[in-house]
Amino acid sequence: AVGGVTDLGDHRSFRIDLASPQGLAGLYNLSVGPGVLDLAGNAMNQNGDALQGDGYSGSFSVAAGVASMPFTEDFEAGSVGALGAYWAFVRTSGTISVVTNNPHGGSYGLQMEDNASHYSSTYYQEGILHVNLLGQSGVTLDFWVKDSSGGPYDSVAVSVDGGTTWTNLASSLGSSSSYQRYSYNLDALGLTYSADVQIMFLHASYYSGAFTWDDIRVLTSADVFGAAITNQAPSGLVAGPVTNFVVTFNEVM
Numbered sequence: 169a170v171g172g173v174t175d176l177g178d179h180r181s182f183r184i185d186l187a188s189p190q191g192l193a194g195l196y197n198l199s200v201g202p203g204v205l206d207l208a209g210n211a212m213n214q215n216g217d218a219l220q221g222d223g224y225s226g227s228f229s230v231a232a233g234v235a236s237m238p239f240t241e242d243f244e245a246g247s248v249g250a251l252g253a254y255w256a257f258v259r260t261s262g263t264i265s266v267v268t269n270n271p272h273g274g275s276y277g278l279q280m281e282d283n284a285s286h287y288s289s290t291y292y293q294e295g296i297l298h299v300n301l302l303g304q305s306g307v308t309l310d311f312w313v314k315d316s317s318g319g320p321y322d323s324v325a326v327s328v329d330g331g332t333t334w335t336n337l338a339s340s341l342g343s344s345s346s347y348q349r350y351s352y353n354l355d356a357l358g359l360t361y362s363a364d365v366q367i368m369f370l371h372a373s374y375y376s377g378a379f380t381w382d383d384i385r386v387l388t389s390a391d392v393f394g395a396a397i398t399n400q401a402p403s404g405l406v407a408g409p410v411t412n413f414v415v416t417f418n419e420v421m
Contacts, residue, residue: 192249193232193256193298200224232256234364235299239386243276254298261291261373272312272347272382279316280371281378291373296331299386301354301361309367310351310385310392313341316378324352327366328359334368335359347382351392395419 169187176183190196201212201223211221233253243266245251250266257264262282271277280293301307313322322341325334335357341350359365367386371379385392399416 190230191253192251193230193253195227195229195256195258197225197227199226230256232296232298235297235386237300237304237386237388238390239297239299239384241297241384242274243271243278243382244274246276248278256296256298257294258296259293261286262293262371264293264295267380270314270316270380270382272314272380274382277380277382278369279378279380280322280369281316282371282373283376284373285375286373287375289372289374292370293373294368294370295381297367297369297384297386299365299367300363301328301365301386302363304361304388305355306389307354307361308351308385308387308390308392309337309354310349310387311369312347312349312382314347314380315345316380321372321374321377322379323368323370323372324350325368325370326354326357326359327368328362330364331366353393354386391419395421 171185171187174183174185175181201214202221204212204223212223213220214222214224232255235252235254241251243251245266247266248255248257248264259280261284262280264278264280266276267279268275270279278295280295282291282293284291309324323339324337324341326337327334337352337354337357338350341348369381369384371377395417397415398418401414402410
C-alpha cells in the first residue's frame with residue numbers, strides 16, 4: 169500500500185512512500201496509472217502508441233539473507249512478513265500465507281494456494297529458503313507436507329549457484345490429505361555447497377488447490393531416515409508348524 173507521494177522538485181520524478189517498510193525477500197510488482205494525468209489532462213501513454221490510457225508496470229527484488237546451520241522452520245512466527253530474511257517468495261498467481269487451519273505441529277504452517285485451474289506450469293507459488301552450507305557435509309533435508317486440496321503438483325529443488333541452475337529433488341509430493349514426512353540426503357545430489365544454497369518449495373497451479381508445508385529442517389549428521397528390515401528368518405519354503413520368526417533391522421531400535 170502507498171503511504172504518500174512526493175514531488176522531488178522537477179515535476180517529473182516522484183518518490184512513492186510505502187505505507188510500511190517491506191523487508192521480506194522476494195519479487196515485488198508495482199504499477200502506476202493509467203489515471204495519472206499530465207498538465208494538459210492526458211492520461212498516461214506508457215507504450216507510446218495512438219491509443220491513450222495505459223499505465224506502467226515494473227518490479228524489483230529484495231535480496232534474501234542466509235540462514236545458518238542447523239536450521240529449523242516451524243512457521244510459528246505467525247505470518248509471512250514475520251519470517252526470517254532467509255526466505256524469499258515469488259508467485260505468478262494464487263496466494264502464499266502462514267495459516268492456522270493446516271499446521272502439522274504448533275499453530276501455523278505455510279500454505280500455497282490457487283483457487284483457479286490454469287492448465288499451465290507458468291502459474292505457481294514458490295518459497296525459496298537460503299541457507300549457508302559452505303564446508304558442510306552429511307546434510308539432510310526433511311519436512312512435512314499435505315495436499316490441502318487439489319492434485320499433487322508440488323516439487324522441491326536445490327540450487328548452489330544463486331538460482332541459475334536447479335537440481336530437482338522431488339516432484340508430486342503430498343498426494344495425501346494427511347501430512348506426510350519426506351527426508352533427503354542432500355549430499356547424494358553430488359553438489360558443491362556454497363554460502364548461499366537455495367532450496368525451493370513450489371506449488372504449480374495446473375489445477376486449483378493448496379499445499380501446506382511445515383516443520384522444515386536442514387541438519388548435518390542427523391538421523392532422519394526410518395529403519396528397514398534387512399533379514400528375516402525363516403524365509404522361503406519351510407516345514408511347519410512355525411512358532412515364531414525373527415526380523416533384523418539395519419539400525420538399533
